Amino acid sequence: MKRSATPYLFLSPYLAIFALFWAWPILESLLLSFQNTRVSPPVWNLSVNWGRILGDAAFWDALRNTVLILVIQVPLMLALATVLAVALNSQLLRARGFFRFAFFAPVVVGAVAYSAVFRLLFNQNGAVNAALGTQLNWIFDPVGAMAVIIITLTWRWTGYNAIIILAGLQSIPKDIYEAAEIDGASPWQQFWRITVPSLRPVLLFCLVLSIIGTLQLFTEPWLITNGGPGTATTTLGVYLYRQGFQNINFGYASTIAYAITLLALVFSIIQLRLFGRES
Numbered sequence: 629m630k631r632s633a634t635p636y637l638f639l640s641p642y643l644a645i646f647a648l649f650w651a652w653p654i655l656e657s658l659l660l661s662f663q664n665t666r667v668s669p670p671v672w673n674l675s676v677n678w679g680r681i682l683g684d685a686a687f688w689d690a691l692r693n694t695v696l697i698l699v700i701q702v703p704l705m706l707a708l709a710t711v712l713a714v715a716l717n718s719q720l721l722r723a724r725g726f727f728r729f730a731f732f733a734p735v736v737v738g739a740v741a742y743s744a745v746f747r748l749l750f751n752q753n754g755a756v757n758a759a760l761g762t763q764l765n766w767i768f769d770p771v772g773a774m775a776v777i778i779i780t781l782t783w784r785w786t787g788y789n790a791i792i793i794l795a796g797l798q799s800i801p802k803d804i805y806e807a808a809e810i811d812g813a814s815p816w817q818q819f820w821r822i823t824v825p826s827l828r829p830v831l832l833f834c835l836v837l838s839i840i841g842t843l844q845l846f847t848e849p850w851l852i853t854n855g856g857p858g859t860a861t862t863t864l865g866v867y868l869y870r871q872g873f874q875n876i877n878f879g880y881a882s883t884i885a886y887a888i889t890l891l892a893l894v895f896s897i898i899q900l901r902l903f904g905r906e907s
Contacts, residue, residue, distance in 0.1 A: 657882040665879035677883035687884065689859045690867040691891075693774070697863070698842045701778045706834055708782065709789035714823065716790065717797045728794070731787030743851035746780045770860035773853045777861050780848050785841075789834045796830030797823070832903050839899070840892045864888050 636643075664673040681687055715721060716728055734742065749755050750766035757763055766772035800823065808818050824831075846865030849855055855862035855870075862870075864884065872881030 657885055660879045660882040661886055663879045665877055670879065677880045680880065681883055681887060686859065686862075687864075687867060687887075690862045690864045693859070693861060694843060694845065694863045696774065697778060697781070697845065698839060701781050702835065702838045702842060704778075705782050705786050705838065706789060706831065708786045709793055709834070710824075710827070710831070712786060712790040713793035713797055714819070716794055728791065732791050733787070734784045735788045737784075739847040740851060742784065743780070743848060746776065746783075747852050750776045767853055768857050770857055773857060773861045776852060777848055780852065781842075781845075785838070789838070792834055793827060793830055796827045800826045828903070832899065835903075836896050836899055839895050843888050843892050843895070864891075 660670075661677050662672060662674050663670040664676045712731060716724060716731070721727065747767065750772075751757075752763060752765050752767075754766075756766070764772055766776050804822055804826075805818055808822060813821065844865050845863045846869060849861045849863050849866050850869070853861045855866045864887075868881050868884040868888070871877050871884060
């Protein structure tokens with residue numbers, strides 16, 4: 629055996645698993661998107677799924693809901709995460725290790741557990757209505773259900789993004805702040821003139837991850853509102869699941885999956901063009 633082939637021999641178990649469980653499903657999904665899987669056996673029809681998706685009102689409703697969550701929740705979460713990271717980085721804060729863990733903890737909580745808790749909290753007889761003195765039917769109202777999804781996502785992912793931003797904050801040289809203080813810059817001016825520009829690559833990284841995650845959103849709307857009421861909180865991920873595993877139409881579900889991939893690619897390119905030139 630040639631000496632140059634030795635590394636590939638060691639890598640071969642990983643490459644075999646990678647090809648079987650990662651590369652092949654992606655290729656198979658692409659092939660399914662060009663097949664009519666509503667008949668047995670499936671037949672090739674290049675336009676049956678891709679032609680349907682353009683005129684599918686349910687798909688566009690799911691896309692509208694997903695973009696609505698993306699436009700409201702992602703900026704809100706990143707703004708809160710930035711403020712939280714600055715607070716966690718402050719020398720005035722005691723027990724910083726405890727607070728960092730406390731705000732990161734929601735990420736490690738099981739999705740089923742916290743979704744059940746939020747459904748109970750926003751029940752008509754739940755703690756939120758009791759605290760507000762109202763009888764709002766959050767889960768069964770279109771606006772209320774969307775608000776619950778946004779609140780839940782913000783609760784879970786703000787701390788996670790704050791820890792990433794905190795790592796970016798700690799990489800900013802302190803002598804820049806010391807020079808700014810000598811020049812008479814206020815903390816507010818230091819935040820906007822030093823902190824935010826220095827965090828630009830980190831914020832862009834968090835933004836790209838958040839947008840991709842939102843386009844794949846499934847767990848919270850499925851477990852808390854089941855995509856309802858009606859289709860008010862049906863996201864692209866929920867619609868994909870319904871087509872694939874409830875309607876047993878894997879060809880159309882694969883088409884939706886590739887539509888999500890294309891949307892993520894377009895959003896990422898736009899962000900990198902607009903905000904990532906210098907980063």
